[in-house]
Amino acid sequence: MVGRKFRLFSLSKRLRFVIVVFCYTFVEHLKFISMPYYPPLKNLSKIERLRTIDRLLKLRNRLDTEIPQKTATETLLLATWNIREFGDNRRKESLHYLAEIISRFDLIAIQEVSSNMKGLEKLMGLLGHDWDYLFTDTTDGGAGGWERMAFIYDKSKIHFKKMAGEIVLPKDKLIDGELQFARTPYCVSFQAGWFKFVLTTVHIFYGSTSSANLKKRAKEIDTLTSLLSKRAKKEDMSYILLGDFNIPNVNDDTMKALEKYGFAVPDGIKQHPTDLGGTHHYDQIAFNLKLDKTMTVFKENEQKAGAFHFEETVYTEKDLDTYKEYFLEKISGKTEAEIKKYYLSTWRTFQMSDHLPLWVELKIDFSNQYLEKLKINI
Numbered sequence: 001m002v003g004r005k006f007r008l009f010s011l012s013k014r015l016r017f018v019i020v021v022f023c024y025t026f027v028e029h030l031k032f033i034s035m036p037y038y039p040p041l042k043n044l045s046k047i048e049r050l051r052t053i054d055r056l057l058k059l060r061n062r063l064d065t066e067i068p069q070k071t072a073t074e075t076l077l078l079a080t081w082n083i084r085e086f087g088d089n090r091r092k093e094s095l096h097y098l099a100e101i102i103s104r105f106d107l108i109a110i111q112e113v114s115s116n117m118k119g120l121e122k123l124m125g126l127l128g129h130d131w132d133y134l135f136t137d138t139t140d141g142g143a144g145g146w147e148r149m150a151f152i153y154d155k156s157k158i159h160f161k162k163m164a165g166e167i168v169l170p171k172d173k174l175i176d177g178e179l180q181f182a183r184t185p186y187c188v189s190f191q192a193g194w195f196k197f198v199l200t201t202v203h204i205f206y207g208s209t210s211s212a213n214l215k216k217r218a219k220e221i222d223t224l225t226s227l228l229s230k231r232a233k234k235e236d237m238s239y240i241l242l243g244d245f246n247i248p249n250v251n252d253d254t255m256k257a258l259e260k261y262g263f264a265v266p267d268g269i270k271q272h273p274t275d276l277g278g279t280h281h282y283d284q285i286a287f288n289l290k291l292d293k294t295m296t297v298f299k300e301n302e303q304k305a306g307a308f309h310f311e312e313t314v315y316t317e318k319d320l321d322t323y324k325e326y327f328l329e330k331i332s333g334k335t336e337a338e339i340k341k342y343y344l345s346t347w348r349t350f351q352m353s354d355h356l357p358l359w360v361e362l363k364i365d366f367s368n369q370y371l372e373k374l375k376i377n378i
Helices: 002-009 013-031 039-043 046-066 092-102 118-127 211-235 253-258 317-330 336-350 367-377
Strands: 075-086 107-114 131-135 147-154 159-166 186-192 195-203 239-244 283-288 305-307 358-363
Touching: 039 046, 039 092, 046 092, 075 092, 075 195, 075 239, 075 283, 075 336, 092 118, 107 118, 107 195, 107 239, 118 131, 118 147, 131 159, 147 186, 147 195, 195 211, 211 239, 211 253, 211 283, 253 283, 283 358, 317 336
Parallel strands: 075 107, 195 239
Antiparallel strands: 075 358, 107 147, 131 147, 159 186, 186 195, 239 283, 305 358
């Protein structure tokens, strides 16, 4: 043992330096390789286990192709996903797919989390110890759906800055003079690299697509963006607003309300519908930034954004016969067309979702800009 220590320390300074740098780089690299916890796959039946592994491999390949690689300090992968009525109602197979997708981001806002937290807790167990989450209490009432909102984040990359709260309107700001938000927006401060920001997630009033309901959605969005824009200016703090705004299209009054008071949605985000049908722009990510003019978190055509189409890899249209045995009681007496519709529009959306995850890649390393600024101020 002594001899081994002696030989190690007798190495040249240059070689020792190379070893130290290699070890540090290797550890830092490992730190930001994110993958879910796979051992629970052994608890599935043989048929389910083989099927899930096969789908996971295909899903990983598609994610590798479409989602940028995580970085230690250069970028932030931010996402939002309405996971339909997410309670303790998913098959174990589905939770593995959800975890695989979520693990590709650094920070993700989740809407429609049920008052029953068991599903979310199982999901966190699959994500592993590097992940943490924050969530609201339930929003009572029919419009609120007794649902929660949550943030899930990789704590090796994202730092919670100790501020979290739900937005409650003062009396003089009530919608139509009497209403709070149908679902209370959730506001949390985070830091990633050099970038400090307040992240607010929403699930705007839905209802039918009647003119009255669309106006109500627009009023909720208008009230919220007005309030947050004033906060951003007063606090000199960057605000990001994301979630399910129930915006039917990018030319609708709901979209105009989102961008009315200084929030901006990059074109790279606007071009991606987030429903499975590929027609509606329900989910959005909007920015009201207070940064030095040399610091840009998103540049069109340089950084990426998108909506990830999980349905092209897992629970595909061709998989109907594979999963039919799990909902036989629901399709008794139905025609083949009705069975197909039930599988695509109902069953699989309660296994994954009826929304796609929407994501954006942001730049968060402003080291060079800071050093240049210091040089000028000397």
